[in-house]
Amino acid sequence: MPLIQETDYGTPVSKAEKTVTLTIDGVKVTVPEGTSLMRAAVDAGIQVPKLCATDSVAAFGSCRLCLVEIKGRNGTPASCTTPVAEGIEVSTQTERLKQIRRGVMELYISDHPLDCLTCAANGDCELQDMAGAVGLREVRYGYAGENHLDAAKDESNPYFTFDPSKCIVCSRCVRACEEVQGTFALTIDGRGFASHVSAGIDQDFIESECVSCGACVQACPTATLMEKSVIDIGQPEHSVVTTCAYCGVGCSFKAEMRGTEVVRMVPYKDGKANHGHSCVKGRFAWGYATHRDRILNPMVREKISDPWREVSWDEAIGHVASEFKRIQAKYGRTAVGGITSSRCTNEETYLVQKLIRAGFGNNNVDTCARVCHSPTGYGLKETFGTSAGTQDFDSVTEAEVVLIIGANPTDAHPVFASQMKRRLRAGAKLIVLDPRRIDLVRMPHVEASHHLQLKPGTNVALITALAHVIVTEGLADEAFVRERCDWDEFQDWAAFVAEARNSPEAVSAITGVPADAIRAAARLYATGGNAAIYYGLGVTEHSQGTTMVMGMANLAMATGNIGRRGVGVNPLRGQNNVQGACDMGSFPHEFTGYRHISDDVTRATFEALWGVTLDAEPGLRIPNMLDAAVDGSFKAIYIQGEDIAQSDPDTQHVVAGLENMECVVVQDLFLNETANFAHVFLPGSTFLEKDGTFTNAERRIGRVRKVMPSRSGMADWEITVAISNAMGFPMHYAHPSEIMDEIAELTPTFAGVSYDKLDALGSVQWPCNEAAPEGTPIMHIDHFVRGKGHFVITEYVPTDERTGPRFPLLLTTGRILSQYNVGAQTRRTDNVVWHHEDLLEIHPHDAEQRGVRDGDWVRLQSRAGGTSLRAKITERVAPGVVYTTFHHPETQANVVTTEFSDWATNCPEYKVTAVQVSPSNGPTEWQSRYQGISEHNRHIADAAE
Amino acid sequence: MSPDRLIYMANQIGKYFESQHRQNAVDGIADHLRKFWDPSMRRTISAYAKNGGEGLDPVVLQAVRALSGVGPT
């Protein structure tokens, strides 16, 4: 498609229901009350010249270019700040207005470099456009007067430059930083002629509070804030709308291209999840796609200590098929399995599970959601009937109380966090349950009413105590419960939570949260109006992760906070397609759409379409596969796009499992940590190189569109097809759309999904079928999917991971804004500028006790293993708690985490590990040894070898 | 697969179902194991239960024994 030019309406949309009719340049137009004259003019097909207005931020009225005349009124009001009124007659083009506009432009241009031909914004500059629009032909003042032409350029940000010599001080960047992103990192320094845009305290952008979301660059009408990639390459010539491959927000982007080269990624205004906003990862950190570390040829080796040998696709695929067949013949049908990827498309994930179920003939398929949101799937299905969040993101605009539990949206889901912050600035109340003081607890213009800083591992005790307050203080919504839930179950549950041992006073000793804070938070949640829960892995990654998910569902049902806008229970999904991977039948016990494999009717539909008999027994989950591998009964694995050696818990156990297998097939972009133990490497493709769909945290299915040819020659789905064909289970698909058609045919909740529909609607939220042809933004509106809402008793069972004299501190883990999961992508971009190593956050008190100073190397030791990293002393963590991220393989944070896992799903207990911290000189023995193995096992033989 | 890990996991599952007042814990545990444990895991734990089942909580032991002979294990 050609370069997409989205309409800029100049000012935000008015949501008023009442309409107003007026005339603009003789054209009658009817718009919602509160609409600006500028926006109404666009609706009437008329562009009023403008510079300081853009529709992502409120009108400002500073550039004086958009003036209009209104019959019967004096003066020339700015059309951006003047609202429509019934019956008025507006003129946007009169001789008087032309004179004024030309005069204003003349002043702007008198202090602007005249280098349009060599300017990076040439062809995409609103100042240039406006000079043309007002017919500026000369600048009578000359260019010799005082000016800003020599102002120094700030190139400190790796992705964009700030050139104040080109700045017209329209404040669009400042306002975008405030209103769109909510960071407030920019301001206007000084006044009058001296006024200029300042990042932080007149600092370089990189030193300031800027989070590099790109909103300012997006808003800038000139070349002042400009992507370095555009400066390097030039203006793009066509756009392709696609979906970001980072977090579960699933932002829609325009890939702006020159041929097959990406010039820039620009957030798409029509994207329903992001509405034209972005974060530093999606907007800028796409350079990994062309990074020199990309492996572009398939590789094979006999032993993992051998160097890699580059081979043809045919040889690699043939080798995989013959090995898997050999191993199945020797060790049995169930000695092999595979892992689907939450980074890959729905279609690719679907094919991997199909290959395993139909081609391998067993159900040993699992997905990385095992280690993140598997408890969400179990818990929400059990209580509500659907393994997914209940709301769309926009629902938060109607929330009056936001309850964030074990999630850190400003780092991990930044674009949704911006939307949430906007709502909080508008007055919604915030409660945070987290062992760590996340930014949202207190940051400019946002302050939580309550931060319940609980001890890691005590979620369930706390959620039950919140329920205790709601029940015993009579705050439950009985009418809702009677109508929508199982009343007897509710009464049982109410009696349980009302027990004295579940009171805030009793639970305070367990959680470390003062009883009055628990009571106040519970009252606010129950009585503050629409209350919405947003949660993350701080809920799920516990031995009682599933119980906690159900505890939150209980709370929402008991207070009637489910089934309409502004409320609900919402998992913030970590990866772009975690929701999709789960939907696509990646779990060993269920088909697409969360239907158990033992269900004969469902299985029969798959058997009929696939033409095979399917196993009715659940297969192994990832940790079970590894256990079985260590025991010697599991011998081969096909891993698509997951780095279990870095991301899964208890690394030494993972490595032992991998080392014990006879054929490990890794399909990835890079030689990841798992590839160190692989026998076959199949080079995958990035989201830029293939077609497909991702499903975000709000169940929104969005298109992924190919913008460049696959660099390895095969899209991931094509690789799976090739393996399946070589294994003797033929698959025939010419295009991923045909795979989606098959998914729709087999899956009632996807029955209405097709690429044609996605092209027409942009995206669609499942369930999408005959009952909801355009999808389902809010679930459980009139009744729960399962029928009656199911209350579950949430008995607190402390984890067996306990602190003691040897390991007196609790380690919890998380994520940071600039890096993404195991860092395979973001570490290969300039995002390392912000975070080039994992740090251990430790409270000053604990640091002092151990003689640790800020920046010191420390050894972090648990009963599972030890690693070394640098300490960061901070009061973000409570005394007794330490925290780190897991973005860097050198750190190997998961060497420390243990084998404990969620009772229902085996989701690992990443969030609670008893550790000791002590001063250290550098990397541990394990780290050094691993580094050695890793370097050795990465070796690729020269063609001549 | 090593029984130790399976015993631990089964007891974890047991604790949840024991706390659910309205459901028979033995049925709940057995159903969960059938739905989510691969047959080889169920075989291992059943064999272990047959040999005394030391370390399995009483209700879990009952459930595991109920598993044996049911379904294609």
Add this chain to the structure above:
Amino acid sequence: MPFEIWEDTRAQAIITAHAGHEGAMLPILHALQAAFGLIPEAAIPLIAETLNLSHAEVHGVVTFYHDFRRELPGRHVLKLCRAEACQAMGGDALGARARGKLGLDWGGTTADGQVTLDAVFCLGLCATAPSAMIDGRLVGRLNEARLDALLEQAQ
């Protein structure tokens, strides 16, 4: 007039004392300048943290108002009005004279720390233009002789 030496805890006490009021930033900035004679950069994070604003926002306000100083003033501060009415009554020439005599540009302070010369835009004394203010005291109907006297007094 003597100012206190900048000290974070003292500054924080001043900030905290005003923090509860609506629109606390300007009263805080005035109080800090009254105590310390200036608003140093170190004040910005303290104010931002207390009022839950960004550094940029506080910096924007501080730099918007010429009256908030980033550096300590001299012992005497002479402000000459440069607004329209005073200009019409010969203010520009008086300004040039003052700058010449002190060897300063607008906003400068003499090397001995004795006098700071500031421009001001309207003291509300247009009827008695040109006007000035010395150490907070208003002076109307300024002429060369009266200016010289003020300068002498200050130096």
